[in-house]
Amino acid sequence: MGVVIPLENKNRHAASIKQLVDLTKPGMERVNQLILSKAGSDVEMIPEVANHLISSGGKRLRPMLTLASATMFGYEGSHHVKLATSVEFMHTATLLHDDVVDESDLRRGKSTARMIWGNQASVLVGDFLLGQAFRIMVEVGSMDALDVLSTAASVIAEGEVFQLSVAKNMETTEDDYLSVIRAKTAALFSAAAEVGPIVAGTGKAERDALRSYGANLGLAFQLVDDVLDYGGSAAALGKNVGDDFREGKITLPVVLSYRRGSEKDRAFWRSAIEEGKNDDDALEMAHKLLLATNALNDTIARAEHYGAIARDALAPLPETAEKDALLDVIDFCISRVH
Amino acid sequence: MGVVIPLENKNRHAASIKQLVDLTKPGMERVNQLILSKAGSDVEMIPEVANHLISSGGKRLRPMLTLASATMFGYEGSHHVKLATSVEFMHTATLLHDDVVDESDLRRGKSTARMIWGNQASVLVGDFLLGQAFRIMVEVGSMDALDVLSTAASVIAEGEVFQLSVAKNMETTEDDYLSVIRAKTAALFSAAAEVGPIVAGTGKAERDALRSYGANLGLAFQLVDDVLDYGGSAAALGKNVGDDFREGKITLPVVLSYRRGSEKDRAFWRSAIEEGKNDDDALEMAHKLLLATNALNDTIARAEHYGAIARDALAPLPETAEKDALLDVIDFCISRVH
Numbered sequence: 001m002g003v004v005i006p007l008e009n010k011n012r013h014a015a016s017i018k019q020l021v022d023l024t025k026p027g028m029e030r031v032n033q034l035i036l037s038k039a040g041s042d043v044e045m046i047p048e049v050a051n052h053l054i055s056s057g058g059k060r061l062r063p064m065l066t067l068a069s070a071t072m073f074g075y076e077g078s079h080h081v082k083l084a085t086s087v088e089f090m091h092t093a094t095l096l097h098d099d100v101v102d103e104s105d106l107r108r109g110k111s112t113a114r115m116i117w118g119n120q121a122s123v124l125v126g127d128f129l130l131g132q133a134f135r136i137m138v139e140v141g142s143m144d145a146l147d148v149l150s151t152a153a154s155v156i157a158e159g160e161v162f163q164l165s166v167a168k169n170m171e172t173t174e175d176d177y178l179s180v181i182r183a184k185t186a187a188l189f190s191a192a193a194e195v196g197p198i199v200a201g202t203g204k205a206e207r208d209a210l211r212s213y214g215a216n217l218g219l220a221f222q223l224v225d226d227v228l229d230y231g232g233s234a235a236a237l238g239k240n241v242g243d244d245f246r247e248g249k250i251t252l253p254v255v256l257s258y259r260r261g262s263e264k265d266r267a268f269w270r271s272a273i274e275e276g277k278n279d280d281d282a283l284e285m286a287h288k289l290l291l292a293t294n295a296l297n298d299t300i301a302r303a304e305h306y307g308a309i310a311r312d313a314l315a316p317l318p319e320t321a322e323k324d325a326l327l328d329v330i331d332f333c334i335s336r337v338h
Numbered sequence: 339m340g341v342v343i344p345l346e347n348k349n350r351h352a353a354s355i356k357q358l359v360d361l362t363k364p365g366m367e368r369v370n371q372l373i374l375s376k377a378g379s380d381v382e383m384i385p386e387v388a389n390h391l392i393s394s395g396g397k398r399l400r401p402m403l404t405l406a407s408a409t410m411f412g413y414e415g416s417h418h419v420k421l422a423t424s425v426e427f428m429h430t431a432t433l434l435h436d437d438v439v440d441e442s443d444l445r446r447g448k449s450t451a452r453m454i455w456g457n458q459a460s461v462l463v464g465d466f467l468l469g470q471a472f473r474i475m476v477e478v479g480s481m482d483a484l485d486v487l488s489t490a491a492s493v494i495a496e497g498e499v500f501q502l503s504v505a506k507n508m509e510t511t512e513d514d515y516l517s518v519i520r521a522k523t524a525a526l527f528s529a530a531a532e533v534g535p536i537v538a539g540t541g542k543a544e545r546d547a548l549r550s551y552g553a554n555l556g557l558a559f560q561l562v563d564d565v566l567d568y569g570g571s572a573a574a575l576g577k578n579v580g581d582d583f584r585e586g587k588i589t590l591p592v593v594l595s596y597r598r599g600s601e602k603d604r605a606f607w608r609s610a611i612e613e614g615k616n617d618d619d620a621l622e623m624a625h626k627l628l629l630a631t632n633a634l635n636d637t638i639a640r641a642e643h644y645g646a647i648a649r650d651a652l653a654p655l656p657e658t659a660e661k662d663a664l665l666d667v668i669d670f671c672i673s674r675v676h
Binding site (some may be wrong): 041043044045046097100101119120121123124125127128130131132134135137138141143146147150151152153154155156157158160161162164165 | 379381382383384435438439457458459461462463465466468469470472473475476479481484485488489490491492493494495496498499500502503
């Protein structure tokens, strides 16, 4: 039984972020230069650690969202480049701290910074990048953008603590889990998209549209990530398949499979997630139960649902190349499970 | 041979922060309420962890500096209360992360948050408080204050990474060490004092004066702390005497004693700090060498030097109760070694 992806919008061309990458190429070159310059420091360890992560082949989806969501309203200044850099720094800081919190060894197929430079450097360089993110926002001087991004910073951390407090608790509901990912993933996607119309000086409707687009795209993105953790190959993913399982992480596939399973299945999940009996045999069993309960396909269906909301959020906006590219990103995020 | 403190200004009344505490009492009550409200969250672990540290008996010197440095210019609004809360949150976030980085068990005589809730919660609640600090600054809406405080956030983290990179290196010079504490301690004292005149809307001279006062007070404060770590009792200090030594931390007393010692003494310091031979016998030996080289007294003399600069920074300002209280704080910080 394979994972089947129902593509709602079948007449769209093959889902890809190529259009977004092409559209934002000149802007992203400026972002990349600013990243190098603002992650610089006389303290050598800072650019070393920062660049390890920054150059490790992430897609830089979030800063591209910021660029496109500004230029789609005709913005031609440089504030969107600066805020895109802030967004990427906030994301990088979160990853550095996450790897410490999750005790991760690998990210995108490479050793995590904490494995090379230690937990200490990961915590502190994360703090430095967060401080730099705020300094760049101050350079831009938009109090609205500062409001959106500082709120995101709080909400992300709050979501991570909430995740910690529901960790290894198999009674976590789908709603609880959605609260976690709304905060820890969707909040930054949402802020990244909303600061575009802010620097472009649009009205409230455009801000609301981009905020909603970003938030729902973020939810879809995270849910697909949760499926990928049980479904791809390490080479393709740049992460270890089964990482979430071995770390005892509650994700939506697990929530669904647990609630739909027999008493015996639930006992298995409790022993695996709550008591840490998560060897290779247990991972194989988990796969079996996820498929038997249709939990992976239904998690993808949930992702499709949020993707549809994201699509409708942009519907009233004028047809631009940027809008088309942002719509493609939704399909791309979901099609990653192929 | 005891530690002798040469009080430069002998005709001042006994050094205390009582005057500052009294002057800022109504403001600090508002700060304390705002701290409780802004450290609140539906995620229960957040106020638990935050309040553990916030209610653990710190002097709250930094927010008091902010309050006094605003009211000394006649400020009567509420922005200073908000920024004082931001400053305390930034400080608390730093402490939470420091305890993780230093693997500390005790702070102010109590178990550290990381010993009770784990490293994960300490990192993430620190991130949350930093995010909240910026949200409060955004509420105030002063881009100058945001500039000063976001710069401090970066500089503090940069200083901590620098400290990590010179850690356990006995060739660290006094200048290197000063760079570290200028960043990790003095930067927040400086920012805390500078945002006072900013919200009060003074001219540049007043901002410069308070910034310089705060920075030099911070240096004096840290150097005295370094001496206390080799000189007090755990009960009086709320920290374990010898902590810095056991953690292999380079502080000014160690830098001075190492540089002034014989080849044999230097071999001792290397084995203690660089190789971790730091049991009780070694601590006793360290004390002996610190006294023999006059390193503790001379560290206090350095603290006096920065205290004098802080005093002169305030000299041109009008005589107010706040100015008098801020001058008292300098003497208080230095007299703590008694």
